[in-house]
Amino acid sequence: MKKVIVFLMMMVMIVATFSGCGKKEEAVEGKYLRIAQEVDLPSMDQHVATDGLSFEVIAATIEGLYSVDKDGTFIPAIAKSYEVSEDQLTYTFTLRDDVKWSNGDAVTAADFVFSWRRLLSPEQASEYNFIGGVAGILNADKVVAGEVPGEELGVVAQDDTTLVVTLDRPVPYFLSLTAFSTFFPLNEKFVTEKGADYASSPENLLANGPYKMATWDKGYGFRLDKNPDYYDATNVTIAGLDYRVMKDNQTATLEYDSGNQDVVKLAAELVDKYKDNEEYTQIESGYLWYITPNNQTEVFSNVNVRKAFQHAINKQQIVDKILNDGSNVANFIIPIGLATGPDGKDFRESAGTYSEYDVALAQEYWTAAKAELGDTIEIEFLFDDDGTVKKTAEFIQAELETNLPGIKVSLKAQPKKNRLDLMTAGDYEVGITRWGPDYADPLTYLELYLTGATLNYPNYENAAYDVLVDDSGKGKLAGDAQGRWDAMIEAERIFLEDDAGITPLFQSGYAFLINPKVTGIESHAVGVPFIYKNVKIAD
Template sequence: MKKKWSTSLLCLLMLVSLVATGCNFSGDKGSSSAPGGTAPAADGQQAKKESVINLSFENEIKDLNQFSTSDNISFSVLNNVSEGLYRLDEKHEPQPALAKGVEVSPDGLTYTFTLRDGIKWSNGDPITAADFKFAWLGAMNPQTSKGGYAFILSDYIKGGAEYASGKGSADAVAIDAKDDKTLVVTLNQPTPYFLRLTTFILYFPLNEKFVTEKGADYALKPENMLYAGPYKLTSFDPASGATLVKNENYWDNANVKVEKINLKVIKEQSTALNAYKAGELDRVMLSSADVDTFKNDPEYTTDIEFRTNYIQFNTKGEGTSNLNIRKALQLAYDATILEQVILNNGSKAATGMIPVQMSGVDHKSFRDLQGDLIKADAAKAKEYWEQGVKELGKAPQLKLLVPDDSLSKDLGTFLQSEYKKNLGIDVTVETKTVKARNQQMDEGNYQFGVTGWGADYDDAMTYLDLWANHTPYRGNYENPKYDELIASAKKEVDETKRINMLLEAEKILLAEDAVVSPLFYRGNSFLQKPHVKNLIFHPYGSPVEYKYATVE
């Protein structure tokens, strides 16, 4: 955060997630850098505006391998170059996509999907039910699933948990490609949001022959991928960006209006804003310092998402293995400063893990039902710190791990200042690329770090079951009571009882065990060129849709 809170933060308030703040990847050869791209006139004819949108990401495109990816930026690309049985529409509701429909058994356990006629991969091969079975099994197979996301299938599909643990066989997983157009899946328990799950990246199909042939090179460059979605890649560099063009073999190609999406990685928000002003970018996120300047601009608007940014503690880390040290670090910063002074963009100070608008029960949100779990208390934080130091025998030397985008760096500086002010301690901020940060956390090589989670579907379970997996990234957290609550909630058919279990689980995770510490629920302020219409940003699941966009 440089030295003044009001000058930087929120930089790209999308931490690892939102997508579209465009950038000039110029369009076709010979096009100008004007927004949307204007081709030069030929033979005296009036110039024709190309259907191009220029966007950007605030961090590198980490991984386009469906079996190993786990970040929102990669999800945003994959969501537009592929597709599931269902796709979220403009109102964030699941609609038939590669499937033309589904029949659900009376007990709510068996889903029979029928694929559309004539659907094809980008190379012309037919997309079949077997492609879904291969992808779903691969996402659960402990030998191929590397992104920590196997649970989003294995927790729901009968036989999936055993297969994902290495104790069961693929044949016992209840996924049946009855013929090329019929896919039957049986669930462990009724899951009202299962169709929403099928819109998520790990539920997309993969062509087994193609993936096998490419081996370790799969998804490393455009020609090493097949595409089933509205777009396909023509260029891709993780550190600099990507280019997407319409997929001529997409079943709904006629309704995809934008011919090309140019993406570029721009980590510094000020650089992105300058590109927007220069007409090289069609959308840009605003920092808190810029919101007041542009809030009356006709190109200014806001959106919301189900995303919580938070601190993850390593329960086996030096110093952070102590409960009182973690509780001290939870209470020693004032998140309202983030909301009111630093972010200034509609984001809200977080008092729990679950965002404010996520569904609960009885027409109340989950947050309303739970209330505040964590609020700043400098005096109490000091007491916890002193008790923790006494138990450890010395004050721990702490290092906070953060990604290298502008927002995260400012968050690190903010926390560093708050800990100095309220605990009298010096915390070192370690800045890494997202990929390097993720690797350190995956290896358990950290004490605590700034991270975030965006909802995959509209239910508190999309957050809370993360800590039942006992991974280093989730702090090596293990609590049998917590695990039992999550497992029981997944089987409970009474919605009130189920939500009460999740309320108790959130309380254990934050207030009792201090495994995470909430920072803020994310809102976004941005500028968007008026000629760009219908860029859809979902508050959960795959972050952005280019399919519905138009250029006027």
């Protein structure tokens, strides 16, 4: 018996040593917010991440110059204050002097300089390197192109607590971008020492925010513990965040009902069961889900195919039957509620709508496409291996095969990271993706589809579109509020009506079950989706 006990103790030690990814840490004392996630965490490197979950978790562990409060108002974080020059081209930030990384190093202005140069460096080749130019940082695009060294980027550490940023044009939303994860600081010494291992596991990460990563078992989940070195740690009242990957919504809901989870996204078929409960919460989102064709393939280089797709799918059925969570049909790419124009109206009030469900019109385009491509067309449809997305893909498959005679649709489910990699590499025909706004301006969507843009999954090209978008962001219309607004409306029309660049599906809403003892979860339609710093869990 004694030998058996010793053997079992040894096995426990072996499992504790080798299971999961990275060094294990015991959970700290206190209450954890337990969050069910339908997908695994793709990345903790802010210059690699392109998805909402990654941005959410990075923002829980690292703070930038500014953050946002529960109402979406921008509030100081590491920046105590800022001054802007009369010509709106120079921002001088004064930083707090009590902010530390979790290894004890001070967070300084130089950490922002290093991070921003890394973001834009040709060697890093970040898919988000375009955002430096969007922000208007002097020489950003030239650094990305390798035309000038990073030292010529318009960001300077005047001293440890003074950061000076120079823009090449006034950018009204510049300050809001400083609250976005890609612009957060990095500790140069630590990142350099870790090299290719940086951000791959808890021991290869640093935090300066409310929480720090303690465990990361890829495919299973990860845990963030309260960061005792955070400058505002006294106002963080929970022990941390405990994420579990549960791709099946019904399993996650059962775990919630059993008291094992605090936050669960509801599947459509469960909404009616719970919608009258106090735990039921509906959250509006700025995320737009859409079908992206690869225009470099033979089939989807044909505009009639793309236009047939736009009109062949009953999106109202997706919203009502599959989602049932407050999502809205999207016949546009600029979401409802994203930004208001100089007349005070929402963009959607001034712009048109496109790609409405119309089977007869879809079949007109399809007949023209088959005359050019042949009577039988086979395609492979790529999507995330998440339950709700799978149901959506299966519905789209049925709609296309019913409404477009002669098409054969095969489905290809992939983990989200794999799907993103395939789309980035252009190694796909057509699939479902989504985009959430990084800042409150239509350019956060329109710039995605500029010729050669890193996140231009459709590989869309149109010179007239490029001119309109460039003029609105960096060119002759940048300082003309009405002129740029009109240009962006026309750019959306060209993209959707003339070229059928994508097929919009829906602007998402989310239905959640949230433990009524939990308060302080802050949701945002723009930028970081959820902020957990102010969460409280009652006894």
